[in-house]
Amino acid sequence: MSQALGLQAEFLTDLVEAELTLFKQIDTLDRSFESMKDGGLEKDELHIIKKNVVDLDATIREALSSKYGISYDENLDVRNAKNQVIQYLCSRYSVRPDEAEKAIALANISGDMLDVLETDRVNYDEFFARSRQLVTGTCVGIGQRHLGIADNQYDWVIIDEAARSIASELAIAMQSGKRILLVGDHQQLPPLYSDAHKKHWLLNLVWPTKILISTRLAK
Numbered sequence: 001m002s003q004a005l006g007l008q009a010e011f012l013t014d015l016v017e018a019e020l021t022l023f024k025q026i027d028t029l030d031r032s033f034e035s036m037k038d039g040g041l042e043k044d045e046l047h048i049i050k051k052n053v054v055d056l057d058a059t060i061r062e063a064l065s066s067k068y069g070i071s072y073d074e075n076l077d078v079r080n081a082k083n084q085v086i087q088y089l090c091s092r093y094s095v096r097p098d099e100a101e102k103a104i105a106l107a108n109i110s111g112d113m114l115d116v117l118e119t120d121r122v123n124y125d126e127f128f129a130r131s132r133q134l135v136t137g138t139c140v141g142i143g144q145r146h147l148g149i150a151d152n153q154y155d156w157v158i159i160d161e162a163a164r165s166i167a168s169e170l171a172i173a174m175q176s177g178k179r180i181l182l183v184g185d186h187q188q189l190p191p192l193y194s195d196a197h198k199k200h201w202l203l204n205l206v207w208p209t210k211i212l213i214s215t216r217l218a219k
Contacts, residue, residue, distance in 0.1 A: 007093075007100075010093065011093040012106070012107075014092075015103055015104065018089070019110060020114065022085065025056060025063075026060060026078065026079055028056060029053065029057060029079060032049055033053065036050070057078060064078065068084075068088045068089075070084055070085065086104065125147050126147055130148065130152065135154070137149075139165055139173040140172060142173045142176070143172035149176055150172075152176055153176065153178060156177055156178070156179050156180075157174055157176055157177030158181045158183065159173055159180070159181070162184040163184035170182075
């Protein structure tokens with residue numbers, strides 16, 4: 001990724017680390033301040049939030065000083081420290097502000113992705129399906145609701161052995177594609193056997209009708 005952006009790998013590492021640790025703490029502090037404005041909080045709840053704010057504020061100031069050499073006066077709000085950290089990293093690695101824009105966006109995406117993956121209702125299958133350009137599966141399996149594939153639009157849906165599937169199975173996979181390619185030929189076995197086929201087999205086999213239907217045709 002560093003080569004694609006034309007930036008040092010160390011710069012990206014430090015920037016993403018800042019996003020996932022220090023910046024996340026700053027965001028938490030900001031949400032705590034906002035929650036304190038809620039007039040519906042109980043006295044005990046407000047006391048706990050205030051204590052957490054004091055502790056978190058001290059932790060952020062310590063990190064700014066020890067890791068980035070940034071001293072913040074007690075009268076200054078540490079929630080405004082993000083830009084100074086970015087400026088420090090850009091100066092340290094000789095990165096221009098315009099060059100850092102894509103790296104900052106990448107760091108933000110990394111933080112958002114981890115936030116999503118940490119939620120209780122995360123769906124890894126859907127996440128991976130949405131983040132890949134190529135998805136494979138059976139016609140019916142592709143339509144499983146928890147995958148969310150039916151809600152996406154793909155450039156191509158290619159169905160192999162298409163003659164072996166019934167129309168409803170094909171429709172499940174085809175609904176997700178802008179273009180459809182069905183692969184198969186008229187020599188392939190059909191998905192279902194007609195009554196004519198069944199009668200033809202019964203005439204040429206000595207098996208009892210019940211066994212023939214249940215063991216061969218019912219599949």
